[in-house]
Amino acid sequence: MTASPNLKKIVANINEYLLIFCSLLIIFGAVIYYFYALNWAGVIVTLSLTLAAFIPFTVFRLKKQAVPTLLTYQKTALKYYIYPLIYLFFCGWSFYVLYSSQSSRALISPWQVVSPHFFWLYTLATASLIFLLIKKELNPGLKIALLSLHYFLTLAVAFIVYKIGYGFDPFIHQATMDLIDKKGLVDPKTPYYLGQYALIITGHKVFGLSIFVLNKILVPLLASFFVPLAAYRFLKRADTDENKQASWSEFLTVLFLLALTFAPFIATTPQNLAYLFLLLTIFVGLSRSSPLVVLILALATTAIHPLSGLPALAWSAWLFLHCYREYVKPLWRKLLTALIFVGSALLLPLALWLSGGGNWKEIAPGLANLTSPFKNLFVTLGTAGREDWLSNFLYFFANNYSLLLIILILVSLIYFYAARPRLARRAWRENGLLLVISSLLLAYIFSSQIHFDNLISYEQNNYADRILIIMTLFSLPYLITALNRLIKKIGQTEKTGRVIWFIFGLALITAALYLSYPRFDKYYNSRGYSTSQSDVTAVDLIAAQSNKPYIVLADQQVSAAALKELGFDHYYPSPTGPIYFYPIPTGGPLYQYYLDMVYKTPDRTTMNKALKLAGVSEGYLVVNKYWYQSDRVIGMAKLTAASWQSVNNEVYIFKY
Numbered sequence: 001m002t003a004s005p006n007l008k009k010i011v012a013n014i015n016e017y018l019l020i021f022c023s024l025l026i027i028f029g030a031v032i033y034y035f036y037a038l039n040w041a042g043v044i045v046t047l048s049l050t051l052a053a054f055i056p057f058t059v060f061r062l063k064k065q066a067v068p069t070l071l072t073y074q075k076t077a078l079k080y081y082i083y084p085l086i087y088l089f090f091c092g093w094s095f096y097v098l099y100s101s102q103s104s105r106a107l108i109s110p111w112q113v114v115s116p117h118f119f120w121l122y123t124l125a126t127a128s129l130i131f132l133l134i135k136k137e138l139n140p141g142l143k144i145a146l147l148s149l150h151y152f153l154t155l156a157v158a159f160i161v162y163k164i165g166y167g168f169d170p171f172i173h174q175a176t177m178d179l180i181d182k183k184g185l186v187d188p189k190t191p192y193y194l195g196q197y198a199l200i201i202t203g204h205k206v207f208g209l210s211i212f213v214l215n216k217i218l219v220p221l222l223a224s225f226f227v228p229l230a231a232y233r234f235l236k237r238a239d240t241d242e243n244k245q246a247s248w249s250e251f252l253t254v255l256f257l258l259a260l261t262f263a264p265f266i267a268t269t270p271q272n273l274a275y276l277f278l279l280l281t282i283f284v285g286l287s288r289s290s291p292l293v294v295l296i297l298a299l300a301t302t303a304i305h306p307l308s309g310l311p312a313l314a315w316s317a318w319l320f321l322h323c324y325r326e327y328v329k330p331l332w333r334k335l336l337t338a339l340i341f342v343g344s345a346l347l348l349p350l351a352l353w354l355s356g357g358g359n360w361k362e363i364a365p366g367l368a369n370l371t372s373p374f375k376n377l378f379v380t381l382g383t384a385g386r387e388d389w390l391s392n393f394l395y396f397f398a399n400n401y402s403l404l405l406i407i408l409i410l411v412s413l414i415y416f417y418a419a420r421p422r423l424a425r426r427a428w429r430e431n432g433l434l435l436v437i438s439s440l441l442l443a444y445i446f447s448s449q450i451h452f453d454n455l456i457s458y459e460q461n462n463y464a465d466r467i468l469i470i471m472t473l474f475s476l477p478y479l480i481t482a483l484n485r486l487i488k489k490i491g492q493t494e495k496t497g498r499v500i501w502f503i504f505g506l507a508l509i510t511a512a513l514y515l516s517y518p519r520f521d522k523y524y525n526s527r528g529y530s531t532s533q534s535d536v537t538a539v540d541l542i543a544a545q546s547n548k549p550y551i552v553l554a555d556q557q558v559s560a561a562a563l564k565e566l567g568f569d570h571y572y573p574s575p576t577g578p579i580y581f582y583p584i585p586t587g588g589p590l591y592q593y594y595l596d597m598v599y600k601t602p603d604r605t606t607m608n609k610a611l612k613l614a615g616v617s618e619g620y621l622v623v624n625k626y627w628y629q630s631d632r633v634i635g636m637a638k639l640t641a642a643s644w645q646s647v648n649n650e651v652y653i654f655k656y
């Protein structure tokens with residue numbers, strides 16, 4: 001029985017339809033939450049609005065959409081399935097090694113517990129995938145599916161290895177969503193993060209999925225599912241030869257995107273989810289999709305995090321302007337183009353300034369401030385050290401990553417515009433990318449002049465630095481196009497040359513895997529520890545033995561354990577505003593008291609100041625054994641505290 005044309009369209013474009021559905025859910029969910037709540041009534045209204053928009057949109061799109069030819073079904077002889085089976089063998093073994101390495105210890109890096117054999121298995125899986133991708137006899141849809149699986153293997157290391165959780169921000173957002181799940185909302189409401197909350201809360205309430213698991217897996221899973229096909233379709237539709245048959249070079253280009261490193265997609269935070277939706281917005285816009293689809297994705301990106309959403313809206317505005325340029329007079333086109341550029345350059349710094357309080361004293365322009373952003377791009381420049389050749393290879397790229405990436409982007413831009421006569425038909429889209437990139441460069445310079453009173457000194461540039469990541473995402477299409485051409489050229493070389501490039505490419509992808517996660521080796525110490533089971537136990541012990549209000553001075557990962565176990569229901573009024581009973585964020589007053597206790601002297605005077613600030617009479621100092629000079633701090637705290645106890649000789653609790 002032959003499938004209907006509409007069914008073929010839906011199956012071939014299932015990723016796009018799911019992406020549109022998720023985007024509409026994010027948009028409506030964010031609106032409902034901001035103006036009402038995400039209790040059961042709010043979730044039902046969100047789903048109703050999403051379906052009311054999605055169904056007619058899909059029906060209209062199916063009428064306009066031609067039957068796709070990019071990933072149509074292709075019969076494959078049985079003998080060629082040996083290639084997918086070989087890949088699945090090495091991939092499955094790699095997953096097994098990761099799962100057998102799960103840990104609830106305090107880790108600096110996942111590579112502390114993952115067997116070194118994992119890297120050889122990952123390399124063999126990648127090598128077998130390359131051989132698979134160049135086989136024209138294999139179905140293109142199967143290749144994309146296996147690419148998605150390989151992306152997930154690459155992005156899911158932190159999700160699998162860290163049993164308690166990875167990072168600090170995910171714990172904050174999980175505690176927030178747990179509270180939303182119970183009460184429907186969290187006050188005060190903010191105009192950011194709502195898109196991620198809406199997506200996870202809806203998935204939790206409707207399907208019964210764990211908020212904890214969703215909050216860990218969401219970004220790695222969605223990136224693995226959506227990015228490979230989106231990148232492939234961009235390359236396929238950007239190819240000038242109009243060949244509708246699947247090309248081995250395009251599949252390989254999608255695979256070698258992983259060599260650029262992928263740290264933003266290994267953990268779920270609103271900013272990382274927004275990066276993902278921004279990247280998809282860029283790819284979809286370049287794939288000649290309807291400007292309305294791009295706008296939906298841009299609005300979803302904005303609902304997740306405006307820092308990524310505002311550039312996405314600028315990109316969407318450019319596409320609308322040029323798709324309907326025949327209806328706009330030339331003068332108005334120029335004015336609207338200038339408005340998009342100026343708006344993109346100014347709205348981000350303005351939004352950051354307003355979020356910081358809108359105080360003019362926070363802006364301190366000067367020559368040093370204007371030049372420091374560019375100096376910061378090159379702070380890691382340098383050559384490798386004198387260790388083994390493998391470490392030297394890894395850290396040559398790690399130490400020079402910023403410069404190498406800038407060079408690659410510039411070369412890609414030069415290549416694209418040198419080839420402009422051949423690419424004239426689609427050049428206006430890429431011109432829009434360049435317009436947004438230029439405006440973001442100005443936005444980065446302006447944003448770097450803003451000082452945030454609520455952030456500690458070493459986190460002052462965090463928001464401005466995120467604009468650099470957004471600029472890189474907008475530059476990726478140029479880079480991908482150049483990489484695709486390079487791979488085609490390599491495919492035309494002699495066998496010896498192809499083998500050398502093959503080995504070099506494998507080394508790059510495996511190096512990117514290692515460098516994208518926190519590291520602890522002879523070259524580099526990521527320093528930040530993960531939250532451990534001992535941290536969780538310490539939090540539970542303190543809560544169990546305290547029968548009156550208290551505060552705890554501890555490091556961030558113990559605070560993360562408190563958020564996980566106890567949520568946000570522990571705030572005290574203070575002269576500086578409401579403060580959580582554990583030190584969050586790092587710029588908060590309790591964290592400074594903690595630093596005074598561990599870097600100076602753990603005495604009663606400092607603790608009494610913290611108790612007075614919070615208006616409570618009982619306080620605890622928690623010292624992790626891994627902390628700098630922990631033996632000295634523990635020894636002195638034993639003399640000043642009323643009592644103390646330890647958890648597995650890893651975490652020490654002192655009561656004052």
